[in-house]
Amino acid sequence: MSSQTWLHFLPLSVFFIFPATFLITYCISVLLGHTEPDFPYISDTGTYSPESCIFGQAVNMGACLVGLTVYVRYRQIAELYQTHSTQSNILRANRAAAFFGYISALGMSLSANFQETNVISVHLVGAIMAFGGGTLYLWLQAVCSYETHPLLNSMGVAHLRLGLGIMSASFFVLGCVCAGIAHSLFDGVDPRKWYPSNGGWTYHVISTASEWICASTFAIFMLTLVPEFRRVSLNSPEIFIDLETLSITSIHEACNSIESNGGGLASRSISDESLGRALIPQNGDRDSRQVIVVDDVVGDVVS
Template sequence: MGLPGASTRPRTLNPSTTSRVKQSLNSKSITLKYVQLIVLKIKWLSNKCGSNKMEFSKLQYLPIFMYLWFMSTFVLTYVISVIQKDVEPIFPYISDTGTFTPTSCIFGQLLNVGSILLSIIIYIRYLQIKEINGHLTKGLYSSNVTCLILGWLASLGVGLVANFQETEVFSIHIFGAIMAFGLGSVYQLIQCHISAKTMKECRISQHVVNFRWILGIVSTVTFFTCFCFAGLAMMKYQGTDMTKWKKADGGYSLHLVSTITEWILGVATMTYVFTFTFDFQHFKLIEPTLQFFD
């Protein structure tokens, strides 16, 4: 019960007071929305930058670039050496086109860059297979490590071929060629086995795997053919300059078999690495972490 004389009507706010309350509430609501947007933006930037780590996407273009780099190197040095009459135009050895200056300088520099690109691609391929290690058997893990070692040795062989011309240091040049093409062929065959086992995880088709098997077999056969026929041709050679091998020098047909198969071997090897573009389009690379010793 109310006190005698007290009014029982509810209190009403002044219209101006009501307006100020509404404006205050609207202002707070807008401010809250801005804060939420800023927080979401910060979270997005944090995820995008990966805690300020550099990310490398579009990795599928790296094998393509490497393929074009090597093919351009072979064609460029061939054209220059033929124009300068350093080699015979009919299928010289790839190395012959980079024997004399200035093509030796161009050949060496371009192959040095190419060997670095090749070693990077081989390492990224190793990381890809390592990342799906949970689905792999112990034998496949060993194959992956073996491929990393073989691939890097093959890349080193490319560098030896680039920097030790056959007319200057023949033994090291040939040793580098065996490393580049021989170990490279073994690398391809083991990678074919890995590709067949990880086809689902790598998101590649059976056609890609089959194509790699074809390239791996072609590389292996042409490697042995190239070096065997080169030895037979040299046994019959009677000329004075092997970089300008003519029919009259003897063993010319054997020489042609060797040089043609070397060109096929070079193209097949680079094409094999090119096929990694189908794998590399499905992941990105984040820069490695550096940790100081205690």
């Protein structure tokens, strides 16, 4: 089994893909006049095509990377404490963190694929899952980081992650409250083009700024995982195939079907090893056997 040591690229990719995506879609949406340059929501930059296509595809890729990162982080802590029965608290926190991490990744995909102008209810649910789940994930990871000190991380890293969790929670709540107030006071035509003359402008700015800061805390947290993931390796999974269910009768019937359809059959002698153990020895006999093959595919055992 080969060992993979490239896992640190997972959180590093997450750190780059989301800011790059938001910057690209922001520039496109502003240049095309789909949104105003002053304090738009992140999702406002990916509402209309063509930027919505880029936004959806990139965020889906990022969500997959987040899910993989969450899984590796979960396994890292689980493997570290699997023989320590007294550390049940961190194991529970680790499982809860993985759950909310997956919820956050799913929410990212939902909010990107269901634009606010198409299915607003699903978009809002996805946004709450992404930011709310991400905030809980940061808090639980901060708890785990204090427990894993000094085995995996320094105390400074634990303090940093706690600070990111506090920031994320604070701005998540602030953003939700101000967004509700801003939309209740909005008296314009299109919320994607919110001007200072429209009602609720101040609350709108606070809400959008909070959203961008909240997203930034999640990206910075991912960056803190890079040094730890450099010391983690992953073995390629083993694949097992139950060949006992492959009966000689079924092979013979398949060959007859091919022959009845005009397929050409050729006979040759090959060994079990050359078949890659695709045929199971009968009565312990591992001698070469006569088989019928169709275009190098094993067809039937003659003898």
